[in-house]
Amino acid sequence: MSESESAPRTRRIWIWVAVAVVAIAVAVGVWAFTAGQLAASPSSTASETPTPQPTEVETPTPGATAPVEKPDDATETPLDEVVELDQGASIKLVSVEAVTAGRDIPGESSGPAVKVVLSVTNTGDKPLDTGGVSVNLTYDGDDRTPAPAVSADDATVLPASIAPGESAEASFYFAVPVASDGDIRIMVDILAAESDVVFVGARP
Numbered sequence: 001m002s003e004s005e006s007a008p009r010t011r012r013i014w015i016w017v018a019v020a021v022v023a024i025a026v027a028v029g030v031w032a033f034t035a036g037q038l039a040a041s042p043s044s045t046a047s048e049t050p051t052p053q054p055t056e057v058e059t060p061t062p063g064a065t066a067p068v069e070k071p072d073d074a075t076e077t078p079l080d081e082v083v084e085l086d087q088g089a090s091i092k093l094v095s096v097e098a099v100t101a102g103r104d105i106p107g108e109s110s111g112p113a114v115k116v117v118l119s120v121t122n123t124g125d126k127p128l129d130t131g132g133v134s135v136n137l138t139y140d141g142d143d144r145t146p147a148p149a150v151s152a153d154d155a156t157v158l159p160a161s162i163a164p165g166e167s168a169e170a171s172f173y174f175a176v177p178v179a180s181d182g183d184i185r186i187m188v189d190i191l192a193a194e195s196d197v198v199f200v201g202a203r204p
Helices: 003-040
Strands: 075-078 082-085 089-101 111-122 134-139 167-175 183-189 197-202
Touching: 089 167, 089 183, 089 197, 111 134, 111 183, 134 167
Parallel strands: 075 197
Antiparallel strands: 082 089, 089 111, 111 167, 134 183, 183 197
16 A cells, blocks of 8 residues: 555544544543532432331320219109100100001011100200100010010101200101000100100000
């Protein structure tokens, strides 16, 4: 190869070498800049120091409650009487009648029954809590055989509360044989601090 041919070839080699050196320098500069930015910013994967948790948990002090004692003696009254309670309630039986009630379903059958319609009036100046009122019936006089409650289309319950001066009614059905002997007793438990009210009379 002549000197005239090797000179251009040598220049081209040096040009490629210079380009490679510049490219390497640029790459190193970019890498250094990026590394510096990452070092200056907080790491997104760094874990935070956990907050110490208490080793013991204090048990909250319960609020003071006043015990409520229900009197043992029940107030017995005829079926047609109105009973006035000291805590602002008036109770009466609107009607007690013989009916046929119940459905032919497991655990219940249609047959002779007594329908009881109960009325409660709030005679106090505060809402009367009636959500927990219970009504039960026994028959056979002093034997006090419990009468099971049965379903009916118009059976109802009292509302959760009755406003002052207002009244509410509820209908209950109890299976009572026609041939039962003695009086029936309809027991109404309306207030925790009041005696149960027991209406006593002949089966209709």
